[in-house]
Amino acid sequence: xxxxNFEDYMDEIWKTPQRLNNIHKIMKGDxxxxxxxxxxxxxxxxxxxxxxxxxxxxxxxxxPVLMVPSIINKYYVFDLAPNQSMVEYLCDQGIxxxxxxxxxxxPQDKYTTFEDHIIRWQGAxxxxxxxxxxxxxxxxxxYCVGGTMATIYAALKPKRVAGLIALTAPINFHDDGLLSSxxxxxxxxxxxxxxxxxxxxxxxxxxxxxxxxxxxxxxKYMNLYENAHKDSFLKKHYALDGWLNDNVGFPGAxxxxxxxxxxxxxxxxxxEFILGDMRVDLKNIKCPLLVLTAKHDHIVPDQSATVLAxxxxxxxxxxxQFRAGHIxxxxxxxxxxxxxxxxxxxxxxxxxx
Amino acid sequence: MNFDPFSMQxxxxxxxxxxxxxxxxxxxxxxxxxxxxxxxxxxxxxxxxAIKEQTNKVLKSMNVPTEDxxxxxxxxxxxxxxxxxxxxxxxxxxxxxxxxxxxISESIQSExxxxxxxxxxxxxxxxxxxPKKSK
Numbered sequence: 001x002x003x004x005n006f007e008d009y010m011d012e013i014w015k016t017p018q019r020l021n022n023i024h025k026i027m028k029g030d031x032x033x034x035x036x037x038x039x040x041x042x043x044x045x046x047x048x049x050x051x052x053x054x055x056x057x058x059x060x061x062x063x064p065v066l067m068v069p070s071i072i073n074k075y076y077v078f079d080l081a082p083n084q085s086m087v088e089y090l091c092d093q094g095i096x097x098x099x100x101x102x103x104x105x106x107p108q109d110k111y112t113t114f115e116d117h118i119i120r121w122q123g124a125x126x127x128x129x130x131x132x133x134x135x136x137x138x139x140x141x142x143y144c145v146g147g148t149m150a151t152i153y154a155a156l157k158p159k160r161v162a163g164l165i166a167l168t169a170p171i172n173f174h175d176d177g178l179l180s181s182x183x184x185x186x187x188x189x190x191x192x193x194x195x196x197x198x199x200x201x202x203x204x205x206x207x208x209x210x211x212x213x214x215x216x217x218x219x220k221y222m223n224l225y226e227n228a229h230k231d232s233f234l235k236k237h238y239a240l241d242g243w244l245n246d247n248v249g250f251p252g253a254x255x256x257x258x259x260x261x262x263x264x265x266x267x268x269x270x271x272e273f274i275l276g277d278m279r280v281d282l283k284n285i286k287c288p289l290l291v292l293t294a295k296h297d298h299i300v301p302d303q304s305a306t307v308l309a310x311x312x313x314x315x316x317x318x319x320x321q322f323r324a325g326h327i328x329x330x331x332x333x334x335x336x337x338x339x340x341x342x343x344x345x346x347x348x349x350x351x352x353x
Numbered sequence: 354m355n356f357d358p359f360s361m362q363x364x365x366x367x368x369x370x371x372x373x374x375x376x377x378x379x380x381x382x383x384x385x386x387x388x389x390x391x392x393x394x395x396x397x398x399x400x401x402x403a404i405k406e407q408t409n410k411v412l413k414s415m416n417v418p419t420e421d422x423x424x425x426x427x428x429x430x431x432x433x434x435x436x437x438x439x440x441x442x443x444x445x446x447x448x449x450x451x452x453x454x455x456x457i458s459e460s461i462q463s464e465x466x467x468x469x470x471x472x473x474x475x476x477x478x479x480x481x482x483x484p485k486k487s488k
Binding site: 004008012046047107108109110111112116120121123124127178181182185187188189192193196211213214215218219222226 | 356357359363366370373374377378381382384387388390391394395398401402423426427428430431432434435438439441442445
């Protein structure tokens, strides 16, 4: 145990009025999150789905990248707040960024399939981004489910994919994680859920994720109390918390397909994944590949994502693992010096002509 | 001063958090827990279905559109959206093909121009050479 002197005691005691002052500020709403501040332009809209473009303020020095976020979270995880934004960082490095905003599923989306998301919307966004920038091909960066979707797209329609970055993208769904054990269990009747609700409500998904780490909320509040005297901490904390509480529902048909094909049958791993009338063979991915994983990921365990590197037909494969969690890898305090920097360096070495 | 209540409190919390998380994880992996949860969820969904059915009957008797009658509309909207995206993809593919055709025809035209220009140059050269020879 650390030895404490009188000054340490006084420091610790002095934090209390600062904490109280900040609690007052929290109640006033001084730390209300203001996400998605990086200037963007809507390139095209496809129903609820939008394609956004972010351009560097200075010279464009590298090839553009299309980011594919998860379909159950808002896209602005990549643009939480100024100085806490991967998009802003990449633009500062001279990389134009395109982003898919999946929007909020409406009642008609209960019929929206995985194929609609992967081939139709993602494909339309990639084509529109290529057209907008005047290139034939573009790099794809997919996060979480978005990573799985980008991987499937690269295997089925490699024509416009210059390179693939799979950021904590689940490929092997039969891992030792709790989520895998629930979803692959025969006790979960996904058909009944989607028939009753249409789209799977965001609250249900949020509670399920909370159950994966039931003590996480307590830990969060403990951490908040410990650091409540720091304004900079509170700003970052509420920016992330705002995103975590701003989830969207899972379109019914896609949810059913995702759970059955991925979690129950593990079709991607067995090379039996059928999308529409096409079979997904990951060996068809011949483009450069960057696999990014998080060591302490409780949603997509490390082994579930790293396996992609062994399954593709690419010759240019890079794998990196970071000491972070599923969200920390993208928005944590070390994300800029670790994951963002790795992506930027990888893109720099792979300029698309 | 060796006593530090602040870090002691933190250490106690960390220990509690670790052991609780381990215990809860074990409980939630238990098949009997899963069974109970899914049974509860199943009966909640059955109840929701029953309420929906009754509500639909009442709304139908009042000539008010029900969720089921709107469902057809949702399906149509979804089908239209997907067909539109399919058409867009086909149009993009066609425009790519058209671009390539234009490029090919342009290169053929330029090749034809250069091949036409070459014999002229030869003729001009022979014309220029012939007077020299006569001299």
